[in-house]
Amino acid sequence: MNKRLVLWVLAGVLALAAAIWLLQGLPDGQARAFVLKLRTERLVGLLLVGISTGMATILFQTVAANRVLTPQIMGFDALYMLMQTLLVAAFGIAGFAGLPAGVKFTGEVAVMVLLAAALFGTLLGQGVRDIPRTILTGVILGILFRSLNTFVGRVLDPNEFAVVQQASFASFSKIDAALLPAAGALTLIGAAAAMLMASRLDVLGLGRDPAVSLGLHHRRVVLAALAIVALLVSVSTALIGPVTFFGLIVAGLTHGLTHSACHRVLLPASAMIAAITLILGQTVFERVLGQAAFLSVVIEFAGGLFFLLLLIKGRIR
Amino acid sequence: MIRISGLSHRIGKSAILHDISADLPKGKLTALIGPNGAGKSTLLRLIGRLEPLQSGSVTLDGADLSRTPTDQLALRMAVLGQQTAIASRLRLRELVGFGRWPHHKGRPRPRDLEVVNQALAAFSLDDLADRFIDEISGGQAQRAYLAMTVAQETDWLLLDEPLNNLDMAHARSLMARLGELVRVGGKSVVTVIHEVNYAAAWADHVVAMKQGRIVAQGSPYEVLTSETLSMLYDTPVGVGSHRGRPLVLHHV
Numbered sequence: 188m189n190k191r192l193v194l195w196v197l198a199g200v201l202a203l204a205a206a207i208w209l210l211q212g213l214p215d216g217q218a219r220a221f222v223l224k225l226r227t228e229r230l231v232g233l234l235l236v237g238i239s240t241g242m243a244t245i246l247f248q249t250v251a252a253n254r255v256l257t258p259q260i261m262g263f264d265a266l267y268m269l270m271q272t273l274l275v276a277a278f279g280i281a282g283f284a285g286l287p288a289g290v291k292f293t294g295e296v297a298v299m300v301l302l303a304a305a306l307f308g309t310l311l312g313q314g315v316r317d318i319p320r321t322i323l324t325g326v327i328l329g330i331l332f333r334s335l336n337t338f339v340g341r342v343l344d345p346n347e348f349a350v351v352q353q354a355s356f357a358s359f360s361k362i363d364a365a366l367l368p369a370a371g372a373l374t375l376i377g378a379a380a381a382m383l384m385a386s387r388l389d390v391l392g393l394g395r396d397p398a399v400s401l402g403l404h405h406r407r408v409v410l411a412a413l414a415i416v417a418l419l420v421s422v423s424t425a426l427i428g429p430v431t432f433f434g435l436i437v438a439g440l441t442h443g444l445t446h447s448a449c450h451r452v453l454l455p456a457s458a459m460i461a462a463i464t465l466i467l468g469q470t471v472f473e474r475v476l477g478q479a480a481f482l483s484v485v486i487e488f489a490g491g492l493f494f495l496l497l498l499i500k501g502r503i504r
Numbered sequence: 505m506i507r508i509s510g511l512s513h514r515i516g517k518s519a520i521l522h523d524i525s526a527d528l529p530k531g532k533l534t535a536l537i538g539p540n541g542a543g544k545s546t547l548l549r550l551i552g553r554l555e556p557l558q559s560g561s562v563t564l565d566g567a568d569l570s571r572t573p574t575d576q577l578a579l580r581m582a583v584l585g586q587q588t589a590i591a592s593r594l595r596l597r598e599l600v601g602f603g604r605w606p607h608h609k610g611r612p613r614p615r616d617l618e619v620v621n622q623a624l625a626a627f628s629l630d631d632l633a634d635r636f637i638d639e640i641s642g643g644q645a646q647r648a649y650l651a652m653t654v655a656q657e658t659d660w661l662l663l664d665e666p667l668n669n670l671d672m673a674h675a676r677s678l679m680a681r682l683g684e685l686v687r688v689g690g691k692s693v694v695t696v697i698h699e700v701n702y703a704a705a706w707a708d709h710v711v712a713m714k715q716g717r718i719v720a721q722g723s724p725y726e727v728l729t730s731e732t733l734s735m736l737y738d739t740p741v742g743v744g745s746h747r748g749r750p751l752v753l754h755h756v
Contacts (some may be wrong), residue, residue, distance in 0.1 A: 385610070392590070393590050400605075401602060402578025
Protein backbone atom coordinates (compact mmCIF):
# COMPACT_ATOMS: atom_id res chain seq x y z
CA MET A 188 0.00 0.00 0.00
CA ASN A 189 2.78 2.28 1.11
CA LYS A 190 4.56 1.68 -2.17
CA ARG A 191 1.49 2.48 -4.22
CA LEU A 192 1.28 5.76 -2.30
CA VAL A 193 4.82 6.64 -3.37
CA LEU A 194 3.80 6.15 -7.01
CA TRP A 195 0.73 8.39 -6.63
CA VAL A 196 2.74 11.11 -4.89
CA LEU A 197 5.34 10.97 -7.65
CA ALA A 198 2.61 11.18 -10.29
CA GLY A 199 1.22 14.24 -8.52
CA VAL A 200 4.59 15.96 -8.34
CA LEU A 201 5.20 15.14 -11.99
CA ALA A 202 1.87 16.67 -12.99
CA LEU A 203 2.66 19.77 -10.95
CA ALA A 204 6.13 20.10 -12.51
CA ALA A 205 4.65 19.71 -15.97
CA ALA A 206 2.01 22.36 -15.21
CA ILE A 207 4.63 24.82 -13.97
CA TRP A 208 6.72 24.15 -17.05
CA LEU A 209 3.79 24.71 -19.40
CA LEU A 210 2.03 27.63 -17.75
CA GLN A 211 4.64 29.73 -15.91
CA GLY A 212 5.00 33.21 -17.41
CA LEU A 213 2.88 32.44 -20.45
CA PRO A 214 2.61 35.52 -22.69
CA ASP A 215 -0.77 36.85 -23.82
CA GLY A 216 -2.10 37.19 -27.31
CA GLN A 217 -0.82 35.46 -30.42
CA ALA A 218 2.44 34.37 -28.87
CA ARG A 219 0.54 32.22 -26.36
CA ALA A 220 -0.35 29.37 -28.71
CA PHE A 221 3.13 29.36 -30.21
CA VAL A 222 4.91 29.25 -26.84
CA LEU A 223 2.54 26.59 -25.56
CA LYS A 224 3.23 24.38 -28.57
CA LEU A 225 6.96 24.83 -28.17
CA ARG A 226 6.81 24.01 -24.48
CA THR A 227 4.63 20.94 -25.04
CA GLU A 228 7.13 19.53 -27.51
CA ARG A 229 9.97 20.08 -25.09
CA LEU A 230 7.91 18.56 -22.27
CA VAL A 231 7.31 15.42 -24.32
CA GLY A 232 11.02 15.23 -25.10
CA LEU A 233 12.00 15.54 -21.43
CA LEU A 234 9.41 12.91 -20.46
CA LEU A 235 10.77 10.47 -23.03
CA VAL A 236 14.35 11.01 -21.89
CA GLY A 237 13.24 10.61 -18.28
CA ILE A 238 11.38 7.36 -18.91
CA SER A 239 14.17 5.83 -20.96
CA THR A 240 17.04 6.86 -18.68
CA GLY A 241 15.28 5.87 -15.47
CA MET A 242 14.03 2.49 -16.65
CA ALA A 243 17.25 1.61 -18.50
CA THR A 244 19.33 2.23 -15.39
CA ILE A 245 17.08 0.17 -13.12
CA LEU A 246 17.01 -2.69 -15.63
CA PHE A 247 20.77 -2.61 -16.09
CA GLN A 248 21.46 -2.56 -12.37
CA THR A 249 19.22 -5.57 -11.87
CA VAL A 250 20.96 -7.55 -14.61
CA ALA A 251 24.42 -6.51 -13.40
CA ALA A 252 23.46 -7.10 -9.73
CA ASN A 253 25.21 -3.85 -8.94
CA ARG A 254 23.97 -0.46 -7.84
CA VAL A 255 26.91 1.68 -8.99
CA LEU A 256 26.76 0.80 -12.65
CA THR A 257 24.80 2.59 -15.32
CA PRO A 258 24.33 1.37 -18.88
CA GLN A 259 26.48 4.26 -20.08
CA ILE A 260 29.50 2.39 -18.73
CA MET A 261 29.04 -0.02 -21.63
CA GLY A 262 30.35 2.63 -24.01
CA PHE A 263 27.09 3.80 -25.56
CA ASP A 264 27.92 7.47 -25.09
CA ALA A 265 31.42 6.93 -26.47
CA LEU A 266 29.96 5.27 -29.55
CA TYR A 267 27.53 8.16 -29.94
CA MET A 268 30.35 10.71 -29.81
CA LEU A 269 32.43 8.66 -32.24
CA MET A 270 29.51 8.64 -34.65
CA GLN A 271 29.18 12.44 -34.40
CA THR A 272 32.90 12.88 -35.01
CA LEU A 273 32.91 10.51 -37.97
CA LEU A 274 29.86 12.21 -39.47
CA VAL A 275 31.51 15.63 -39.20
CA ALA A 276 34.75 14.22 -40.63
CA ALA A 277 32.87 12.65 -43.54
CA PHE A 278 30.40 15.40 -44.44
CA GLY A 279 32.04 18.60 -43.12
CA ILE A 280 30.27 21.22 -41.02
CA ALA A 281 27.67 22.15 -43.61
CA GLY A 282 26.98 18.54 -44.49
CA PHE A 283 26.66 17.57 -40.79
CA ALA A 284 24.25 20.42 -40.10
CA GLY A 285 22.27 19.55 -43.22
CA LEU A 286 21.77 15.87 -42.39
CA PRO A 287 18.05 15.04 -42.23
CA ALA A 288 17.30 14.71 -38.49
CA GLY A 289 14.98 11.73 -38.87
CA VAL A 290 17.46 9.67 -40.86
CA LYS A 291 20.33 10.58 -38.53
CA PHE A 292 18.29 9.61 -35.46
CA THR A 293 17.12 6.30 -36.92
CA GLY A 294 20.65 5.49 -38.04
CA GLU A 295 22.14 6.26 -34.63
CA VAL A 296 19.58 4.15 -32.78
CA ALA A 297 20.02 1.31 -35.27
CA VAL A 298 23.82 1.29 -34.97
CA MET A 299 23.75 1.36 -31.16
CA VAL A 300 21.12 -1.39 -30.88
CA LEU A 301 22.99 -3.53 -33.41
CA LEU A 302 26.24 -3.14 -31.49
CA ALA A 303 24.51 -4.03 -28.24
CA ALA A 304 22.87 -7.08 -29.84
CA ALA A 305 26.22 -8.24 -31.24
CA LEU A 306 28.00 -7.69 -27.93
CA PHE A 307 25.41 -9.30 -25.64
CA GLY A 308 24.49 -12.00 -28.15
CA THR A 309 28.05 -13.27 -28.58
CA LEU A 310 29.13 -12.88 -24.98
CA LEU A 311 26.01 -14.33 -23.38
CA GLY A 312 25.32 -16.75 -26.22
CA GLN A 313 27.21 -19.73 -24.84
CA GLY A 314 28.85 -18.42 -21.68
CA VAL A 315 25.50 -18.56 -19.96
CA ARG A 316 26.16 -16.38 -16.96
CA ASP A 317 29.20 -14.32 -17.62
CA ILE A 318 27.65 -10.95 -16.94
CA PRO A 319 30.77 -9.40 -15.36
CA ARG A 320 32.76 -10.35 -18.46
CA THR A 321 30.11 -8.81 -20.70
CA ILE A 322 30.22 -5.57 -18.76
CA LEU A 323 34.00 -5.50 -18.75
CA THR A 324 34.01 -6.01 -22.52
CA GLY A 325 31.58 -3.12 -22.82
CA VAL A 326 33.85 -0.92 -20.73
CA ILE A 327 36.86 -1.80 -22.90
CA LEU A 328 34.88 -1.13 -26.08
CA GLY A 329 33.90 2.21 -24.57
CA ILE A 330 37.57 3.06 -24.08
CA LEU A 331 38.29 1.97 -27.65
CA PHE A 332 35.54 4.22 -29.01
CA ARG A 333 36.77 7.10 -26.87
CA SER A 334 40.35 6.76 -28.10
CA LEU A 335 39.20 6.47 -31.71
CA ASN A 336 37.11 9.56 -31.11
CA THR A 337 40.10 11.45 -29.72
CA PHE A 338 42.21 10.29 -32.64
CA VAL A 339 39.72 11.43 -35.28
CA GLY A 340 39.30 14.65 -33.29
CA ARG A 341 43.06 15.28 -33.49
CA VAL A 342 43.16 15.06 -37.25
CA LEU A 343 39.99 17.11 -37.65
CA ASP A 344 39.99 20.77 -38.71
CA PRO A 345 39.66 22.92 -35.54
CA ASN A 346 36.38 24.49 -36.71
CA GLU A 347 34.90 21.09 -37.37
CA PHE A 348 36.14 19.92 -34.00
CA ALA A 349 34.23 22.77 -32.35
CA VAL A 350 31.06 21.43 -33.98
CA VAL A 351 31.82 17.94 -32.64
CA GLN A 352 32.33 19.34 -29.16
CA GLN A 353 29.03 21.15 -29.33
CA ALA A 354 27.29 17.92 -30.37
CA SER A 355 28.90 15.84 -27.64
CA PHE A 356 27.57 17.86 -24.72
CA ALA A 357 24.19 16.57 -23.75
CA SER A 358 21.64 19.27 -24.27
CA PHE A 359 18.08 19.10 -23.12
CA SER A 360 17.27 22.21 -25.15
CA LYS A 361 18.18 20.88 -28.55
CA ILE A 362 15.55 18.11 -28.72
CA ASP A 363 14.20 18.07 -32.25
CA ALA A 364 10.38 18.00 -32.36
CA ALA A 365 10.44 16.03 -35.62
CA LEU A 366 12.05 13.09 -33.81
CA LEU A 367 9.46 12.87 -31.08
CA PRO A 368 6.97 10.47 -32.74
CA ALA A 369 9.65 7.88 -33.54
CA ALA A 370 11.43 8.35 -30.21
CA GLY A 371 8.10 8.18 -28.39
CA ALA A 372 7.10 4.94 -30.09
CA LEU A 373 10.46 3.29 -29.31
CA THR A 374 10.44 4.47 -25.70
CA LEU A 375 6.91 3.23 -25.14
CA ILE A 376 7.74 -0.15 -26.66
CA GLY A 377 10.77 -0.46 -24.39
CA ALA A 378 8.89 0.72 -21.30
CA ALA A 379 5.94 -1.60 -21.94
CA ALA A 380 8.24 -4.57 -22.49
CA ALA A 381 10.07 -3.78 -19.24
CA MET A 382 6.80 -3.54 -17.30
CA LEU A 383 5.61 -6.86 -18.73
CA MET A 384 8.83 -8.45 -17.45
CA ALA A 385 8.59 -6.82 -14.02
CA SER A 386 7.88 -10.00 -12.07
CA ARG A 387 10.59 -11.96 -13.87
CA LEU A 388 13.03 -9.14 -13.16
CA ASP A 389 12.26 -9.48 -9.45
CA VAL A 390 13.31 -13.14 -9.65
CA LEU A 391 16.37 -12.22 -11.72
CA GLY A 392 17.41 -9.92 -8.86
CA LEU A 393 17.86 -12.97 -6.61
CA GLY A 394 20.89 -14.04 -8.61
CA ARG A 395 21.33 -16.85 -11.09
CA ASP A 396 21.09 -19.99 -8.95
CA PRO A 397 17.88 -19.14 -7.09
CA ALA A 398 16.36 -17.76 -10.30
CA VAL A 399 17.05 -20.96 -12.23
CA SER A 400 15.75 -23.03 -9.34
CA LEU A 401 12.53 -21.04 -9.47
CA GLY A 402 12.16 -21.91 -13.15
CA LEU A 403 13.22 -18.62 -14.71
CA HIS A 404 14.67 -18.81 -18.24
CA HIS A 405 17.69 -16.97 -16.93
CA ARG A 406 19.56 -16.40 -20.18
CA ARG A 407 16.44 -15.41 -22.08
CA VAL A 408 15.42 -12.86 -19.44
CA VAL A 409 18.95 -11.40 -19.24
CA LEU A 410 19.13 -11.01 -23.02
CA ALA A 411 15.66 -9.46 -23.20
CA ALA A 412 16.45 -7.02 -20.40
CA LEU A 413 19.74 -5.99 -22.03
CA ALA A 414 18.00 -5.55 -25.40
CA ILE A 415 15.50 -3.20 -23.78
CA VAL A 416 18.36 -1.34 -22.08
CA ALA A 417 20.12 -0.93 -25.44
CA LEU A 418 16.97 0.40 -27.06
CA LEU A 419 16.17 2.88 -24.28
CA VAL A 420 19.73 4.15 -23.91
CA SER A 421 20.05 4.59 -27.66
CA VAL A 422 16.86 6.61 -27.87
CA SER A 423 17.85 8.88 -25.02
CA THR A 424 21.43 9.35 -26.27
CA ALA A 425 20.27 10.08 -29.81
CA LEU A 426 17.72 12.61 -28.50
CA ILE A 427 19.90 14.64 -26.13
CA GLY A 428 23.45 13.30 -26.25
CA PRO A 429 25.45 11.47 -23.60
CA VAL A 430 24.65 11.77 -19.88
CA THR A 431 26.62 9.58 -17.49
CA PHE A 432 25.62 10.25 -13.92
CA PHE A 433 21.99 11.18 -14.43
CA GLY A 434 20.78 7.57 -14.43
CA LEU A 435 22.74 6.93 -11.27
CA ILE A 436 21.07 9.79 -9.38
CA VAL A 437 17.69 8.59 -10.55
CA ALA A 438 18.31 4.97 -9.57
CA GLY A 439 19.73 6.04 -6.20
CA LEU A 440 16.73 8.26 -5.47
CA THR A 441 14.34 5.53 -6.61
CA HIS A 442 15.79 2.93 -4.29
CA GLY A 443 15.95 5.47 -1.47
CA LEU A 444 12.33 6.56 -1.87
CA THR A 445 10.61 3.26 -2.54
CA HIS A 446 12.63 0.90 -0.29
CA SER A 447 11.43 -1.82 -2.60
CA ALA A 448 12.94 -4.53 -4.76
CA CYS A 449 9.71 -4.92 -6.69
CA HIS A 450 10.12 -3.83 -10.31
CA ARG A 451 6.43 -3.10 -10.70
CA VAL A 452 7.14 -0.17 -8.34
CA LEU A 453 10.79 0.57 -9.20
CA LEU A 454 10.35 0.97 -12.95
CA PRO A 455 7.52 3.54 -12.99
CA ALA A 456 9.01 5.32 -9.97
CA SER A 457 12.39 5.68 -11.70
CA ALA A 458 10.73 6.99 -14.88
CA MET A 459 8.77 9.60 -12.94
CA ILE A 460 11.70 10.67 -10.74
CA ALA A 461 13.86 11.13 -13.84
CA ALA A 462 11.15 13.14 -15.59
CA ILE A 463 10.54 15.34 -12.52
CA THR A 464 14.28 16.05 -12.15
CA LEU A 465 14.60 16.98 -15.80
CA ILE A 466 11.49 19.15 -15.98
CA LEU A 467 12.18 21.07 -12.76
CA GLY A 468 15.88 21.41 -13.63
CA GLN A 469 15.12 22.70 -17.10
CA THR A 470 12.50 25.12 -15.73
CA VAL A 471 14.98 26.62 -13.28
CA PHE A 472 17.60 26.77 -15.98
CA GLU A 473 15.58 28.47 -18.66
CA ARG A 474 13.43 30.77 -16.58
CA VAL A 475 15.56 31.60 -13.52
CA LEU A 476 19.16 31.30 -14.61
CA GLY A 477 18.56 32.46 -18.17
CA GLN A 478 20.23 29.52 -19.98
CA ALA A 479 23.58 30.23 -18.34
CA ALA A 480 24.97 26.77 -19.11
CA PHE A 481 23.91 23.29 -20.05
CA LEU A 482 21.53 21.57 -17.62
CA SER A 483 23.46 18.38 -18.27
CA VAL A 484 26.63 19.91 -16.85
CA VAL A 485 24.87 20.73 -13.59
CA ILE A 486 23.18 17.35 -13.44
CA GLU A 487 26.49 15.60 -14.01
CA PHE A 488 28.14 17.74 -11.34
CA ALA A 489 25.37 17.11 -8.81
CA GLY A 490 25.29 13.47 -9.86
CA GLY A 491 29.00 13.08 -9.29
CA LEU A 492 28.71 14.56 -5.79
CA PHE A 493 25.73 12.33 -5.04
CA PHE A 494 27.68 9.32 -6.26
CA LEU A 495 30.57 10.16 -3.93
CA LEU A 496 28.15 10.64 -1.06
CA LEU A 497 26.60 7.22 -1.70
CA LEU A 498 30.04 5.62 -1.79
CA ILE A 499 31.22 7.33 1.39
CA LYS A 500 28.05 6.56 3.30
CA GLY A 501 28.32 2.96 2.19
CA ARG A 502 24.83 2.91 0.74
CA ILE A 503 26.03 1.24 -2.41
CA ARG A 504 26.79 -2.42 -2.21
CA MET B 505 13.34 -41.60 -8.82
CA ILE B 506 16.22 -39.58 -10.19
CA ARG B 507 18.11 -41.66 -12.74
CA ILE B 508 21.60 -40.46 -13.61
CA SER B 509 23.26 -42.19 -16.52
CA GLY B 510 26.67 -41.71 -18.07
CA LEU B 511 27.18 -38.29 -16.54
CA SER B 512 30.59 -36.71 -17.14
CA HIS B 513 31.54 -33.12 -16.52
CA ARG B 514 34.64 -31.07 -17.03
CA ILE B 515 35.43 -27.48 -16.14
CA GLY B 516 38.13 -26.20 -18.46
CA LYS B 517 40.63 -29.02 -18.75
CA SER B 518 39.99 -30.71 -15.44
CA ALA B 519 37.50 -33.53 -15.30
CA ILE B 520 35.16 -33.14 -12.34
CA LEU B 521 32.86 -36.14 -12.86
CA HIS B 522 33.69 -39.41 -14.60
CA ASP B 523 30.85 -41.35 -16.19
CA ILE B 524 28.50 -41.36 -13.21
CA SER B 525 25.43 -43.59 -13.18
CA ALA B 526 23.18 -43.90 -10.17
CA ASP B 527 19.56 -44.07 -9.11
CA LEU B 528 18.44 -41.83 -6.26
CA PRO B 529 15.36 -43.36 -4.61
CA LYS B 530 12.07 -41.51 -4.38
CA GLY B 531 10.55 -40.91 -0.96
CA LYS B 532 13.90 -41.13 0.83
CA LEU B 533 16.44 -38.81 2.37
CA THR B 534 19.58 -39.25 0.31
CA ALA B 535 22.91 -37.92 1.55
CA LEU B 536 25.84 -37.21 -0.77
CA ILE B 537 29.10 -37.51 1.17
CA GLY B 538 32.76 -37.39 0.26
CA PRO B 539 35.94 -35.39 0.71
CA ASN B 540 36.41 -31.83 -0.61
CA GLY B 541 36.56 -31.73 -4.39
CA ALA B 542 34.86 -35.08 -4.85
CA GLY B 543 32.27 -33.55 -7.21
CA LYS B 544 29.27 -33.72 -4.84
CA SER B 545 28.18 -30.15 -5.44
CA THR B 546 28.74 -30.41 -9.18
CA LEU B 547 26.60 -33.54 -9.32
CA LEU B 548 23.84 -31.83 -7.33
CA ARG B 549 24.02 -28.73 -9.52
CA LEU B 550 23.78 -30.84 -12.68
CA ILE B 551 20.74 -32.67 -11.35
CA GLY B 552 19.23 -29.33 -10.39
CA ARG B 553 19.98 -27.92 -13.90
CA LEU B 554 22.01 -25.07 -12.40
CA GLU B 555 24.78 -26.15 -14.79
CA PRO B 556 24.14 -27.34 -18.35
CA LEU B 557 24.69 -31.06 -18.96
CA GLN B 558 27.80 -31.81 -21.01
CA SER B 559 27.30 -35.52 -21.52
CA GLY B 560 25.02 -38.18 -20.16
CA SER B 561 21.47 -37.70 -19.02
CA VAL B 562 19.36 -37.16 -15.93
CA THR B 563 15.71 -38.06 -15.62
CA LEU B 564 13.44 -36.90 -12.84
CA ASP B 565 10.54 -39.32 -12.27
CA GLY B 566 10.82 -40.26 -15.95
CA ALA B 567 11.10 -36.70 -17.31
CA ASP B 568 14.31 -35.98 -19.20
CA LEU B 569 15.92 -32.94 -17.63
CA SER B 570 17.19 -31.50 -20.90
CA ARG B 571 13.79 -31.74 -22.60
CA THR B 572 11.46 -30.61 -19.81
CA PRO B 573 10.74 -26.86 -19.69
CA THR B 574 12.54 -25.28 -16.78
CA ASP B 575 9.40 -23.65 -15.35
CA GLN B 576 7.74 -27.07 -15.13
CA LEU B 577 10.79 -28.52 -13.42
CA ALA B 578 10.47 -25.74 -10.84
CA LEU B 579 7.13 -27.23 -9.80
CA ARG B 580 8.74 -30.65 -9.27
CA MET B 581 12.11 -29.89 -7.72
CA ALA B 582 13.56 -27.06 -5.67
CA VAL B 583 17.31 -26.52 -5.59
CA LEU B 584 19.23 -24.68 -2.94
CA GLY B 585 22.83 -23.97 -3.90
CA GLN B 586 25.54 -22.69 -1.61
CA GLN B 587 24.69 -19.09 -0.92
CA THR B 588 26.16 -15.97 -2.38
CA ALA B 589 24.98 -12.52 -1.39
CA ILE B 590 22.08 -11.26 -3.44
CA ALA B 591 21.89 -7.76 -4.80
CA SER B 592 18.23 -7.00 -4.17
CA ARG B 593 17.43 -5.53 -0.80
CA LEU B 594 14.70 -7.87 0.40
CA ARG B 595 12.85 -8.50 3.59
CA LEU B 596 12.81 -12.08 4.81
CA ARG B 597 9.11 -12.44 4.09
CA GLU B 598 9.66 -11.28 0.50
CA LEU B 599 12.56 -13.71 0.03
CA VAL B 600 10.56 -16.67 1.31
CA GLY B 601 7.67 -15.43 -0.86
CA PHE B 602 9.77 -16.00 -3.96
CA GLY B 603 9.49 -19.73 -3.26
CA ARG B 604 5.90 -19.43 -4.45
CA TRP B 605 6.84 -17.72 -7.71
CA PRO B 606 6.79 -20.90 -9.84
CA HIS B 607 3.15 -21.31 -8.76
CA HIS B 608 1.82 -17.78 -9.14
CA LYS B 609 4.26 -16.12 -11.59
CA GLY B 610 4.04 -12.72 -9.92
CA ARG B 611 0.41 -12.68 -8.78
CA PRO B 612 0.27 -14.18 -5.26
CA ARG B 613 -3.03 -15.67 -4.11
CA PRO B 614 -4.15 -16.11 -0.49
CA ARG B 615 -2.92 -19.71 -0.52
CA ASP B 616 0.61 -18.54 -1.42
CA LEU B 617 0.72 -16.16 1.55
CA GLU B 618 -0.48 -18.98 3.79
CA VAL B 619 2.31 -21.30 2.65
CA VAL B 620 4.88 -18.54 3.17
CA ASN B 621 3.66 -17.97 6.72
CA GLN B 622 3.84 -21.71 7.43
CA ALA B 623 7.39 -21.87 6.07
CA LEU B 624 8.44 -18.87 8.16
CA ALA B 625 6.96 -20.51 11.25
CA ALA B 626 8.52 -23.89 10.48
CA PHE B 627 12.00 -22.37 10.47
CA SER B 628 11.21 -20.13 13.46
CA LEU B 629 11.63 -16.96 11.43
CA ASP B 630 8.35 -15.28 12.44
CA ASP B 631 10.07 -12.60 14.50
CA LEU B 632 12.55 -11.82 11.74
CA ALA B 633 10.05 -11.76 8.87
CA ASP B 634 10.24 -7.99 8.40
CA ARG B 635 14.02 -7.68 8.71
CA PHE B 636 16.25 -7.22 5.67
CA ILE B 637 18.35 -10.23 4.77
CA ASP B 638 21.57 -8.23 4.94
CA GLU B 639 20.73 -7.37 8.54
CA ILE B 640 20.56 -10.91 9.91
CA SER B 641 23.20 -13.51 10.69
CA GLY B 642 24.49 -16.10 8.24
CA GLY B 643 22.65 -18.91 10.00
CA GLN B 644 19.39 -16.99 9.98
CA ALA B 645 19.83 -16.23 6.29
CA GLN B 646 20.49 -19.91 5.64
CA ARG B 647 17.23 -20.79 7.37
CA ALA B 648 15.44 -18.16 5.29
CA TYR B 649 16.74 -19.73 2.08
CA LEU B 650 15.66 -23.15 3.33
CA ALA B 651 12.21 -21.78 4.12
CA MET B 652 12.03 -20.39 0.58
CA THR B 653 13.00 -23.78 -0.87
CA VAL B 654 10.42 -25.61 1.25
CA ALA B 655 7.74 -23.03 0.34
CA GLN B 656 8.21 -24.08 -3.28
CA GLU B 657 6.28 -27.26 -2.29
CA THR B 658 7.98 -29.58 -4.74
CA ASP B 659 8.25 -33.38 -4.61
CA TRP B 660 12.03 -33.16 -4.72
CA LEU B 661 14.34 -30.99 -2.64
CA LEU B 662 17.98 -30.70 -3.66
CA LEU B 663 20.16 -29.05 -1.01
CA ASP B 664 23.85 -28.23 -1.20
CA GLU B 665 25.34 -28.29 2.29
CA PRO B 666 22.23 -26.93 4.02
CA LEU B 667 23.90 -27.26 7.42
CA ASN B 668 26.38 -24.48 6.57
CA ASN B 669 26.32 -21.72 9.19
CA LEU B 670 23.79 -23.51 11.39
CA ASP B 671 24.45 -24.06 15.08
CA MET B 672 23.93 -27.56 16.48
CA ALA B 673 20.36 -26.94 17.60
CA HIS B 674 19.28 -25.60 14.23
CA ALA B 675 21.29 -28.23 12.36
CA ARG B 676 19.54 -31.02 14.24
CA SER B 677 16.12 -29.44 13.85
CA LEU B 678 16.74 -29.00 10.12
CA MET B 679 17.64 -32.66 9.72
CA ALA B 680 14.58 -33.62 11.77
CA ARG B 681 12.44 -31.40 9.53
CA LEU B 682 13.88 -32.95 6.38
CA GLY B 683 13.20 -36.39 7.86
CA GLU B 684 9.62 -35.34 8.59
CA LEU B 685 9.17 -33.96 5.06
CA VAL B 686 10.24 -37.36 3.74
CA ARG B 687 8.32 -39.60 6.14
CA VAL B 688 5.15 -37.54 6.67
CA GLY B 689 5.11 -35.25 3.65
CA GLY B 690 6.10 -37.92 1.13
CA LYS B 691 8.87 -35.72 -0.28
CA SER B 692 12.24 -36.84 -1.58
CA VAL B 693 15.35 -35.04 -0.39
CA VAL B 694 18.86 -35.15 -1.83
CA THR B 695 21.43 -33.26 0.20
CA VAL B 696 25.17 -32.78 0.20
CA ILE B 697 26.37 -33.27 3.76
CA HIS B 698 29.82 -32.51 5.05
CA GLU B 699 29.50 -33.91 8.55
CA VAL B 700 28.96 -37.62 8.04
CA ASN B 701 27.29 -38.10 11.43
CA TYR B 702 24.25 -36.18 10.21
CA ALA B 703 24.07 -38.60 7.31
CA ALA B 704 24.53 -41.51 9.72
CA ALA B 705 21.73 -40.33 11.98
CA TRP B 706 19.14 -39.19 9.49
CA ALA B 707 19.74 -40.45 5.94
CA ASP B 708 17.90 -43.39 4.37
CA HIS B 709 20.34 -43.68 1.50
CA VAL B 710 23.97 -42.62 1.30
CA VAL B 711 26.03 -41.99 -1.82
CA ALA B 712 29.78 -41.71 -1.25
CA MET B 713 31.87 -39.91 -3.86
CA LYS B 714 35.58 -39.55 -4.36
CA GLN B 715 37.51 -37.91 -7.19
CA GLY B 716 34.48 -37.60 -9.44
CA ARG B 717 33.33 -41.20 -9.05
CA ILE B 718 30.76 -42.93 -6.88
CA VAL B 719 32.63 -45.36 -4.66
CA ALA B 720 29.80 -46.69 -2.52
CA GLN B 721 26.05 -46.34 -2.20
CA GLY B 722 23.36 -47.94 -0.11
CA SER B 723 21.88 -47.71 3.36
CA PRO B 724 23.87 -45.96 6.10
CA TYR B 725 24.85 -49.36 7.58
CA GLU B 726 26.29 -50.50 4.28
CA VAL B 727 28.18 -47.33 3.39
CA LEU B 728 29.25 -45.85 6.71
CA THR B 729 31.68 -48.55 7.71
CA SER B 730 35.15 -48.06 9.07
CA GLU B 731 36.65 -49.58 5.94
CA THR B 732 34.72 -47.49 3.41
CA LEU B 733 35.10 -44.22 5.27
CA SER B 734 38.82 -44.73 5.87
CA MET B 735 39.28 -45.32 2.15
CA LEU B 736 36.98 -42.42 1.24
CA TYR B 737 38.74 -39.81 3.33
CA ASP B 738 42.24 -41.33 3.24
CA THR B 739 42.43 -41.28 7.00
CA PRO B 740 41.67 -43.89 9.64
CA VAL B 741 38.05 -43.56 10.80
CA GLY B 742 36.42 -45.64 13.52
CA VAL B 743 32.70 -46.36 13.44
CA GLY B 744 30.71 -47.15 16.56
CA SER B 745 27.01 -47.35 17.09
CA HIS B 746 24.46 -45.21 18.86
CA ARG B 747 20.73 -45.96 19.15
CA GLY B 748 20.98 -48.48 16.35
CA ARG B 749 22.62 -46.06 13.93
CA PRO B 750 26.27 -45.80 12.89
CA LEU B 751 28.31 -43.26 14.88
CA VAL B 752 31.36 -42.06 13.03
CA LEU B 753 34.34 -41.31 15.26
CA HIS B 754 36.42 -39.20 12.89
CA HIS B 755 37.44 -36.52 15.36
CA VAL B 756 39.49 -38.62 17.79
